[in-house]
Amino acid sequence: MPDTAAPTTPGLATALRLVRLAFHTGFLLLLAIATTRATLTHPTGWPPIAGALVLTAVYSTGALLRHTLHHRWRAMSWLAAVTAVWAALLTTSPDFAWLAFPLFFLHLHLLHGRHALTAVVVVTAVVVTAQGWRTGTWSIGMVLGPTIGAGVAVVITWGYAAIYAETQRRQALIDDLTRTRAELATTQHQAGVAAERERLAREIHDTLAQGLSSIVLLLRAAETALPADADKARTRITEAHRTAADNLDEARRFVRDLRPPSLSDAxxxxxxxxxxxxxxxxxxxxxxxxxxxxxxxxxxxxxxxxxxxxxxxxxxxxxxxxxxxxxxxxxxxxxxxxxxxxxxxxxxxxxxxxxxxxxxxxxxxxxxxxxxxxxxxxxxxxxxxxxxxxxxxxxxxxxxxx
Incomplete structure (x- = not known):
């Protein structure tokens, strides 16, 4: 079965590959069985074989080059060729009516809406007409068999389309969740950055800024005391030096995210x-x-x-x-x-x-x-x-x- 829509998930791609392989195998197997039966019943045997070889070539071309059938007119041309060769084979033997069932799926897959249903009705009518013409008689079973097969094909195809649509919807939800999770992670990261900035602002204010403020006050007192009392100025400068050293330790330990030195010591x-x-x-x-x-x-x-x-x-x-x-x-x-x-x-x-x-x-x-x-x-x-x-x-x- 040629592709008309590329799958979007690895699991879906694998499932569709298996479906295509089973479909192609079933089509060729039915064609081989019908050709064998038609050859045994045909007076010369060559027309069924020749038609079967042509149908195999046409069908295999589309199956092997399925990626080229994404263009609408190419897919329609291939489907018309397969259907025409099958119809010609059907005139040689009613055994080729067995291929109608996989043909139903091809038309339902490549066509859409009422066009697909019209094609299924036409194929069913061709099968019924060919069987009646070849046998010269008409029966209820001759009509019910192809009709039931067409109905089953329509139901299966619609069910497959519903499952495929649901799978795509779920994949879209998964993509949205993945994108939302990425956005949430980004938001949380930004919130963490903002919180860390707040924490840094508090730490800097509570340690370095206040320590430096004390240094400023001490040095200002030392400056005013220098002319009259050099010893007092020297004491203030010593205290400023000690405060600066404590703040330096504070900064270094803060960078390493350790406890304040005053708490580490006691x-x-x-x-x-x-x-x-x-x-x-x-x-x-x-x-x-x-x-x-x-x-x-x-x-x-x-x-x-x-x-x-x-x-x-x-x-x-x-x-x-x-x-x-x-x-x-x-x-x-x-x-x-x-x-x-x-x-x-x-x-x-x-x-x-x-x-x-x-x-x-x-x-x-x-x-x-x-x-x-x-x-x-x-x-x-x-x-x-x-x-x-x-x-x-x-x-x-x-x-x-x-």
Whole structure:
């Protein structure tokens, strides 16, 4: 059976190749049997053999060169030639009526709609007429046999067309799913990139930016102290050097996605105590740490988030609050771990805080995003002239406790 539509899937291509092979084999086998029977009953024997050879040549040409039959006029010419040679053979012997059944499939495959049905009716009429003319008699069986064969061929062909259409529809759905999955993967990748950018923004703000800010403050104090007190300036410069070295370590370890150096060397309470001590020494603000409850080992993400929260809050106190006292309270409760940072500074109006174009003002926003991502909550209580309290809560379940 020649191709009129190329398959689109490997499984379908294999199935169609097998169908074509079975069809061609069946056609040639029926032709051989009919030729043998016709030769035995024909007076000379040569006309059936000669016609069969011509039909074999014509049919085989189309079967072997099926790819050339994609052009409509070539396929129609080949089908007309096969049908004409078969009709001529039918005049020599009614045994060639057996070939009508595969011819039904050829017409139904190459023609469409009413043209295919008309061709099937014509072939059926030719078979019935030839049999009646050769035998000189008419019977119900002579009509029913070809008619039933034509009906079976039509039903099978329609069923095959329905299965083929369903297969194509399923393949289209699979292609859509594959394309959608690729688009989803791209979207997820873009979302991951955006989330990573947010994470980097928070890390840079909480580490390098704040450390460099401290360096600026220290060097500014050293600059003003140089003319009158060289020893004090030297102390400030030493502290600036130490802060810069700590931030350099922070950057290197951050690139390797490790814990902050202060957490690698000690636990969270010790890291917070060190942060308070450095804040008091560098700014003159009295900073105290209180720990409530029994400390437990927390996930690295919790410890990093809480330490960053303290760093951000104390940095804000240093730069904006003008506070004399800051209290950091770390609490280990049964169901949560808490961190509260209070200062007695000038306070502010939280509704007016917005990130500035130069990158400042991002601290509270980034801190809230970090805490929320861990399933926690953050509240800021402040008002102009009333100081500021930052309260952070992170859920603490057995899965979080190591």
């Amino acid at each position: 636990g969270l309470p010790q890291a917070l105590q060190r942060l308070c001590t450095n804040t008091a020494r560098e700014t003159g603000t009295h900073c105290r740490l209180h720990t409530n409850g029994t400390p437990v080992a927390l996930p690295s993400s919790y410890e990093v988030a809480l330490l960053r929260a303290a760093q951000t809050s104390l940095s804000n106190v240093t730069r904006h609050a003008h506070a004399s006292t800051t209290v950091v309270t770390l609490g280990y409760l049964d169901t949560e771990v808490t961190l509260d940072i209070y200062d007695d500074g000038t306070g502010f109006d939280p509704t007016t805080v917005r990130p500035a174009p130069d990158g400042t003002g991002y601290g509270l926003t980034g801190l809230r995003e970090r805490i929320t991502a861990l399933g926690g909550s953050m509240a800021v209580e402040t008002a102009p002239g009333d100081g500021t309290a930052v309260a952070i809560r992170l859920p603490l379940t057995p899965e979080e406790i190591r």
